[in-house]
Amino acid sequence: MTNLLKLSFSLAALLVVFGQSDASSEDENTPAPAFPYLVPDEKPDRPLSTAVQRNYDAYSSIRPEQNELFTQFKYTKLKGFDYNDGDGTITRRDPSKVIFANGKYYVWYTCRKTPVKPVGMSRAAEATDVIPSADWDLADIYYATSKDGFTWQEQGVAVPRPPKPNPGWRSVTTTDILVWEGKYYLYYQAFMEASGLRGDYCPVAVSYADSPDGPWTPANKIVIPNGAEGEWDQHAIHDPYPLVHNGKIYLYYKSDFDERPELTPSKVRMHGLAIADNPLGPFTKHPLNPVINSGHETTLFPFKKGVAAFVIRDGMERNTIQYAEDWVSFKIASIVELMPNAAGPFVPDAFTDTEDGIGITWGISHFTNAANDWNRNHSVLTRFDCDLSRNVDDPQMKGHHMNLTPEFHYKQGLSGKQRERVTRETAELNKPSAQN
Amino acid sequence: MTNLLKLSFSLAALLVVFGQSDASSEDENTPAPAFPYLVPDEKPDRPLSTAVQRNYDAYSSIRPEQNELFTQFKYTKLKGFDYNDGDGTITRRDPSKVIFANGKYYVWYTCRKTPVKPVGMSRAAEATDVIPSADWDLADIYYATSKDGFTWQEQGVAVPRPPKPNPGWRSVTTTDILVWEGKYYLYYQAFMEASGLRGDYCPVAVSYADSPDGPWTPANKIVIPNGAEGEWDQHAIHDPYPLVHNGKIYLYYKSDFDERPELTPSKVRMHGLAIADNPLGPFTKHPLNPVINSGHETTLFPFKKGVAAFVIRDGMERNTIQYAEDWVSFKIASIVELMPNAAGPFVPDAFTDTEDGIGITWGISHFTNAANDWNRNHSVLTRFDCDLSRNVDDPQMKGHHMNLTPEFHYKQGLSGKQRERVTRETAELNKPSAQN
Numbered sequence: 001m002t003n004l005l006k007l008s009f010s011l012a013a014l015l016v017v018f019g020q021s022d023a024s025s026e027d028e029n030t031p032a033p034a035f036p037y038l039v040p041d042e043k044p045d046r047p048l049s050t051a052v053q054r055n056y057d058a059y060s061s062i063r064p065e066q067n068e069l070f071t072q073f074k075y076t077k078l079k080g081f082d083y084n085d086g087d088g089t090i091t092r093r094d095p096s097k098v099i100f101a102n103g104k105y106y107v108w109y110t111c112r113k114t115p116v117k118p119v120g121m122s123r124a125a126e127a128t129d130v131i132p133s134a135d136w137d138l139a140d141i142y143y144a145t146s147k148d149g150f151t152w153q154e155q156g157v158a159v160p161r162p163p164k165p166n167p168g169w170r171s172v173t174t175t176d177i178l179v180w181e182g183k184y185y186l187y188y189q190a191f192m193e194a195s196g197l198r199g200d201y202c203p204v205a206v207s208y209a210d211s212p213d214g215p216w217t218p219a220n221k222i223v224i225p226n227g228a229e230g231e232w233d234q235h236a237i238h239d240p241y242p243l244v245h246n247g248k249i250y251l252y253y254k255s256d257f258d259e260r261p262e263l264t265p266s267k268v269r270m271h272g273l274a275i276a277d278n279p280l281g282p283f284t285k286h287p288l289n290p291v292i293n294s295g296h297e298t299t300l301f302p303f304k305k306g307v308a309a310f311v312i313r314d315g316m317e318r319n320t321i322q323y324a325e326d327w328v329s330f331k332i333a334s335i336v337e338l339m340p341n342a343a344g345p346f347v348p349d350a351f352t353d354t355e356d357g358i359g360i361t362w363g364i365s366h367f368t369n370a371a372n373d374w375n376r377n378h379s380v381l382t383r384f385d386c387d388l389s390r391n392v393d394d395p396q397m398k399g400h401h402m403n404l405t406p407e408f409h410y411k412q413g414l415s416g417k418q419r420e421r422v423t424r425e426t427a428e429l430n431k432p433s434a435q436n
Numbered sequence: 437m438t439n440l441l442k443l444s445f446s447l448a449a450l451l452v453v454f455g456q457s458d459a460s461s462e463d464e465n466t467p468a469p470a471f472p473y474l475v476p477d478e479k480p481d482r483p484l485s486t487a488v489q490r491n492y493d494a495y496s497s498i499r500p501e502q503n504e505l506f507t508q509f510k511y512t513k514l515k516g517f518d519y520n521d522g523d524g525t526i527t528r529r530d531p532s533k534v535i536f537a538n539g540k541y542y543v544w545y546t547c548r549k550t551p552v553k554p555v556g557m558s559r560a561a562e563a564t565d566v567i568p569s570a571d572w573d574l575a576d577i578y579y580a581t582s583k584d585g586f587t588w589q590e591q592g593v594a595v596p597r598p599p600k601p602n603p604g605w606r607s608v609t610t611t612d613i614l615v616w617e618g619k620y621y622l623y624y625q626a627f628m629e630a631s632g633l634r635g636d637y638c639p640v641a642v643s644y645a646d647s648p649d650g651p652w653t654p655a656n657k658i659v660i661p662n663g664a665e666g667e668w669d670q671h672a673i674h675d676p677y678p679l680v681h682n683g684k685i686y687l688y689y690k691s692d693f694d695e696r697p698e699l700t701p702s703k704v705r706m707h708g709l710a711i712a713d714n715p716l717g718p719f720t721k722h723p724l725n726p727v728i729n730s731g732h733e734t735t736l737f738p739f740k741k742g743v744a745a746f747v748i749r750d751g752m753e754r755n756t757i758q759y760a761e762d763w764v765s766f767k768i769a770s771i772v773e774l775m776p777n778a779a780g781p782f783v784p785d786a787f788t789d790t791e792d793g794i795g796i797t798w799g800i801s802h803f804t805n806a807a808n809d810w811n812r813n814h815s816v817l818t819r820f821d822c823d824l825s826r827n828v829d830d831p832q833m834k835g836h837h838m839n840l841t842p843e844f845h846y847k848q849g850l851s852g853k854q855r856e857r858v859t860r861e862t863a864e865l866n867k868p869s870a871q872n
Contacts, residue, residue, distance in 0.1 A: 034667040035725060039694040039704065050765035051729040051753075052706075059752045062704060062729065067752065074854070075845035100865050148862055231470040258475040264831060268475065268498060270488075289471060293487040293498065313837050316495045316503065319755065319771050322487075329486035335755050337773055338840075338848060362858065367842045380842065385850055385858065395700060396851055401749050404774075406803045406816065408844070409511035412774060414821055415832055418510070422798065422821065426584055429536050 058332070065398035068359070069308055069321045069333040071386040072397050073340055078364075078383055080144070080152040086371045086378060088117025091135050092142070093379035094174040094239075094297065095344035095364040096186070099212065104145045106212045107344060107364050108158055108186060109381060110173040111142035117377050124196025134195040135368065135377055136173045141188055143212075149346075149362065150383060159186055159207045159216050166220045167205040170194060174297075176344070177212075178242040178249065178279055179351040184209045185279045186216065187223070187240035187251065200256060201226075204240045206280060223281045224253060224274055232257045232290060233272060239342075241298040242279075243307065244351045245327055249276045251283060252298045252309070255290070269314045271295055273328065292330050294318050297342035301388075302349050302357025308388070312339045321388070337402065340365030340384040359389035494768070501834035504795070505744055505757045505769040507822040508833050509776055514800075514817055516580070516588040522807045522814060524553025527571050528578070529815035530610040530675075530733065531780035531800040532622070535648065540581045542648045543780060543800050544594055544622060545817060546609040547578035553813050560632025570631040571804065571813055572609045577624055579648075585782075585798065586819060595622055595643045595652050602656045603641040606630060610733075612780070613648075614678040614685065614715055615787040620645045621715045622652060623659070623676035623687065636692060637662075640676045642716060659717045660689065660710055668693045668726060669708060675778075677734035678715075679743065680787045681763055685712045687719060688734045688745070691726070705750045707731055709764065728766050730754050733778035737824075738785050738793025744824070748775045757824070773838065776801030776820040795825035 035052070036044075043056035055062045064070040084090045096108040112118075112132060119126045124133035132138040141159040144152040161172050168190030175188035190205035204224035207216040224240060227233040233255035242251045251274045256267040270290035274283035294315020300307050306325035311317050323333040345363030362385045370380040387397035414422070471488070472480075479492035491498045500506040520526045532544040548554075548568060555562045560569035568574040577595040580588040597608055604626035611624035626641035640660035643652040660676060663669040669691035678687040687710045692703040706726035710719035730751020736743050742761035747753050759769040781799030798821045806816040823833035850858070 032723075034663050034669070034721065034723075037663075037666055037668055037670055037693050037695075039668075047724055049724040049727045049729075050760075050767060051727055051758075052724075055729045055752070062752060063699070064750075064752055064754070065700070070752075072848070074848050074850050075842075076850055077842070077846055103866055105862075149858065227470055227473075230473055232473050233470070234473055257473050259473075263499070264501070285470065287468075287470075288483055288485040288488075291485045291487055293485075293491045314500075315836075316491070316498060316500055316506075317487075317771065318500070318836060319773060324486075331486060335753065335771055337755060338845070361861070367845070369839060370842050372839075372841055382842065382845065385854065392857070394854060394857065396854060400751075400754060402848075403805060403808075405808055406511075406513070406806050406818065409774070409803070409818065410513055412508070412510050412838075414510050414512055418821065418830060418832060421828070421830065422585065425797070426541075430539055 064334065064400045065395065067334055068390060069323060069388060070398065071336060071388050072399055073338050074385045076150060076383040078152055078381055079150060081154065081381060083378060083380060086376055088376040088378045089114055091378040092381045093136065093366040093368065094342045095366065095381055096176045097344045097350060098346040098363055099177055099179065101212050104147055105149055106143060106145050108141055108143045108175045108177060110136050110139045112136065112139040114138055121196030124194045127194040135379055137171050137195050139171045139173050141172050141175045141186060158214055159188065162218050162220060167192060167203065167222050174239055176241050180279050184212050187242060189238060199235055201235045202237065204237045219280055224283050239298040241300055243300060243302060244353045247353060249279060250327060252300055254298055269296055271298055286328060288328060291328050292322065299343040299345060301345060301347045301360050302354050303359050304357055305355055310339055310343055312341060342366050343384060358391055361385060361387060361389045361392050500770065500836045501831065503770055504826060505759060505824060506834065507772060507824050508835055509774050510821045512586060512819040514588055514819055515586060517590065517817060519814060519816060522812055524812040524814045525550055527814040528817045529572065529802040529804065530778045531802065531817055532612045533780045533786060534782040534799055535613055535615065537648050540583055541585050542579060542581050544577055544579045544611045544613060546572050546575045548572065548575040550574055557632030560630045563630040571815055573607050573631050575607045575609050577608050577611045577622060594650055595624065598654050598656060603628060603639065603658050610675055612677050616715050620648050623678060625674060635671055637671045638673065640673045655716055660719050675734040677736055679736060679738065680789045683789060685715060686763060688736055690734055705732055707734055722764060724764060727764050728758065735779040735781060737781060737783045737796050738790050739795050740793055741791055744769065746775055746779055748777060778802050779820060794827055797821060797823060797825045797828050
């Protein structure tokens, strides 16, 4: 790189021209080269654009393929689950993390088996004890096991709806697993009304067992309560997601808030954190909640000293993987695409209180409206794979150009209304006043 | 919100528990509520998480649908272009911006019409005067016009390859249009060797005309030269993209650099800026180049006081739309998906030296390897639509959940090699040492 010194291009002089002479401390007669061809590993001591500064300050590498928290996602259809020909009477969704025990993988999930498909949240008043409103109404928590992660055997109900008036009597959904001091804990959304009557309102309850095969004992109490009136999480504690950190239970959750009926969508979604010394509580909500400003369902895993999070679907920072070294202060680590919805990854060190998190390579997620037909509305579980693990180096997961077909793009086409607007706009250009 | 004062939840006390008491100036006996249910429009005077601070500091709205620089993209197949049944002998790619003149839209683009499909960059030594290496080798600049933006009539060659040794004798590609003081200027990549022999090396040349219908006079000189040896843009000045700002020509371009043959992909791509008082130069490269740290082809448009840019495909900030109020300091304005490649938008105020840019709603982009078959390698032009205009409010463009089908996801499946790795990893878990 010694050739650089020979260049006669004066950076200092140019900075004067561009009115940014204060950005350079060099003598104006010193020739300064343009940014080098080989990108320096360390932030160079020269004026840098705002964007190039981010290369050094915000990311572990400027190359996505060298960034440990960048990945593509690949999907595989699961074997072993029956959906009654996808007629809407059976749904499986919102899987827990996957754990490995007794020589097999375990996953828990929301399962609805009802005589008819859901009527829909907007018609929740028509829901009965056997007719569901939402896809996750009148559901129980089931579980399944697998030797290979692709073919699963449904083992039946783990946690049924408890009798009224216990929390969850209407539906128990969206569970996640904690292993703590040799015991197993399932946290779940505990509905006490059909979703859609007022919103999607619920707190979180918990059941526990000595074995992942159960039997499960419900605590029959609310373990993560809704916030007080006027607080961001007053209506919903969704997607409880426990990890172990710093000798405590760190449980992340999502809430829907800022409801403004005049807007579409009417609500925003963010994630909070609640911390406990004991799996049955009390949980203390973090004073800086919400700690993630976008996203939908919760998916997190220990990574190095900190925790990484999937931020999917909603909010300005959707389609990102974020990282918080202190488990609270989340920043964007990478921008990704085709993220799994409601992912429950296999997190080998979820409960080991690691200070050197390894990351993940796969898990179970779901597709909602899997039939692409609301008259057969149901969800299906799927497997996703990725490379977010420090133990794996899979270049096939690190490509950053998805060459999707023209046909795929044309399916994302203009509506008739949009086509009309376009025609109108072109007509405007032809008016004499618009001609230049 | 007066109820909030009644809450007994003490934020100050909690901050002490969490070791962050310095974050609060309130008396520890003062009850402090959690974050409010209705998100304050202005940044509230209370401790906020890093992520929620970004809501206020980094984005114009926390709701993507209210963010002027957030959009979905929709695609429509163009009528009027023949591709010889997609056999690889005709390609159209890298469209210019679209302009409106003489009662119709104009677009210029790279067009290759060769007796055979490209041999590929890795076999560039086999290229001849009639056998192309890359898809854009042995190309000329064609143009087409349209009354509605959907059906186009190809008008033929605008700028042909000039005779050797003029810049571009091997191929003229990836053009863009400038309208300046009543004249028209086409900037383009001027190849003097088959792409793939050493890389994708070229400078930028220019032709000019009194009418968008030509005839075009080539300046027959390099107008944006490659950087000096050792500089980031020493090999490639790609995708020249002129706009008018501050009474000058602001021409953005892309370069490939940091070539490290041991890596895949071997190069990184960023964008620079060159500024001129005269369309034929001289252009002065900005001393803070590169000004965009990711991306592939250049697509920009005036927006309010500043300029917005598509950052597609490559780099850590791919899949974003960025904004620079000063036309240099780019920051992420939104995270988007299914972005158009090599987009040439219709930018009504591209050349008006506006200080109040309106934005864009549509343009022409391309699909590479459109046949999804390298033996018929060619590219096709397509139309994209979006809502990045302050004159349009199209809620159908602002959705933030694309419910792509399970079948689509399963096409993004595991390779055989990946499946083998997964099997191996599960086997590892079954070893006695891995059992807990």
